[in-house]
Amino acid sequence: MRFRYRLLIILSVGACAPMLPPPPEVSVGTATGPIAPVQERPYLADGPAAPDASGFEAWKQGFLARHGGARREAYERELAGLTPDPEVVRLDGNQPEFSRPAGAYVQNAASAARIAEARRRIGAVPSSVPQRYGVPAEILVAIWGNESSFGQVQGNKDVIRSLATLAYDGRRRDWAEGQLRDALNIVVDGRRARSGLLGSWAGAMGQTQFMPDNFLRLGVDQTGDGQVDIWNSDADALASAANLLAEAGWRRGQTWGYEVALPASFDYEQADGPTHPWRWWAARGVTLARGGAPNSAEALEDAAILLPQGAAGPAFLALPNHYVIRRYNNSVSYALAIGLTADGVDGKPGLVAAWPNDPPLSLNQRIGAQRALSAMGYDTGGVDGVVGANTRAALKRWQAANGRIADGYLTASLADELGRM
Structure with a gap:
């Protein structure tokens, strides 16, 4: 226990x-x-597809061009040698x-x-x-x-690596790049040593x-x-x-x-x-x-x-x-x-x-329900496997239209039912 x-x-x-x-x-x-905004991405049977390390360097150069400015050299030094962390993508x-x-x-x-x-x-x-x-x-x-x-x-993860992975993965790129820039500034400005910037x-x-x-x-x-x-x-x-x-x-x-x-x-x-x-x-x-x-x-x-x-x-x-x-x-x-x-x-x-x-609910059940609702015209705000307010509102509209108690709650049996539609 x-x-x-x-x-x-x-x-x-x-x-x-x-x-x-x-x-x-x-x-x-x-x-x-x-x-x-939700951006759909490929999923494997047990979760999101692993990040493609071959494109990481291209993303990094784009990030530096967008956000580096006068600090580009300092940012580039902190990002040197980084690779994307697949565990971050899975947990996200x-x-x-x-x-x-x-x-x-x-x-x-x-x-x-x-x-x-x-x-x-x-x-x-x-x-x-x-x-x-x-x-x-x-x-x-x-x-x-x-x-x-x-x-x-x-x-105990390197915060800069985690945020770089989320930014490269792209589902919340603008947010993650902004957080990454701030994390880099914490180190560059001497507010916290890179070795201690863990989270x-x-x-x-x-x-x-x-x-x-x-x-x-x-x-x-x-x-x-x-x-x-x-x-x-x-x-x-x-x-x-x-x-x-x-x-x-x-x-x-x-x-x-x-x-x-x-x-x-x-x-x-x-x-x-x-x-x-x-x-x-x-x-x-x-x-x-x-x-x-x-x-x-x-x-x-x-x-x-x-x-x-x-x-x-x-x-x-x-x-x-x-x-x-x-x-x-x-x-x-x-x-x-x-x-x-x-x-x-x-x-x-x-x-x-x-x-x-x-x-x-499994990830596949959540994604399947979102896809089914979206296909029937009940917009879930994207297909991301997260049953948030948009998905609940869409489900509530479907329930009301089909004579169900419109409580917006997705059970496993209801997810399976929607997945078969």
Whole structure:
């Protein structure tokens, strides 16, 4: 069990890449990271085709021409001798937030052991950080635990090689080239030695897994020693995460959301989309699962109903802070895991509803469903194997047109059914 837990953390590290500024629910059909147009690429039976090393040098020269400028010689020195990393391409196509059922991901990421350890570690959050940025310490330790197991698993890949591989692979080239340029600048400007610029397969760095652009813009020297060290300083890492969330619009005095109970008459087409104040949802029979009501500030906010595992699973009222967490990692499962971990640290009880025990979807099932929906005129925003908001919206339209419960949830059996069409 210890090995399985550590493996889950390692897989999660690369997928947890803090990001700004894409807004929530904008073209969320791609893998974790800043949102970019999806570009289809060849797939093998067990995942994306391995990168072709023969074309890497040509891409590199193009990158230097596009981004080198006055620093071309310095960039070229750091890129010398690099080859693409096939493991990066494989992991990019199989991120756990998107490939596993929400319940399986959340129950592992927000486990009782994780909550207990986060509660034990909460004293590491400097008292001035929540006061300055308005982000609760419970949220910060939840992110810290999920991103790097409290600094223990930060990733040991060469960030520059990982980002060069993602840029060369081409699915998110513009984003990856921008991140690569920033990573090179970190080294060239002397902010971090190349040997210490280590992180995940996605280029996320340090205890709170910052992408290079956010390290440069939002990294905080909390200790006052003249450098931002998110690798070795708990204080710097946690303050940087708080700064990122505050910049993304964290609402002071508000939580991320609540578990809710839906009436039998609930219109499932209203889920995962329209936002309304609490009084609008309450008038349609929605109640908080454990009773009560949101506080006065929360009740005035526009909120959505989320069904991360369809009509058969738990339902949530997602307040604006849920979407702020998704600016850190644009995954419903990730944001729920952070919110529920923070709730547990704060002593709140667990969920009322149980998660369905759905099997995970294979990459071929996800791709097959996207291709089938697209062929029938239900645009998924691309065929990338990531079941994001675009794919769920397309599925919801197909379900409504075919007399199904329009909850936008893709089960393995439904994926197989679509794949046969």
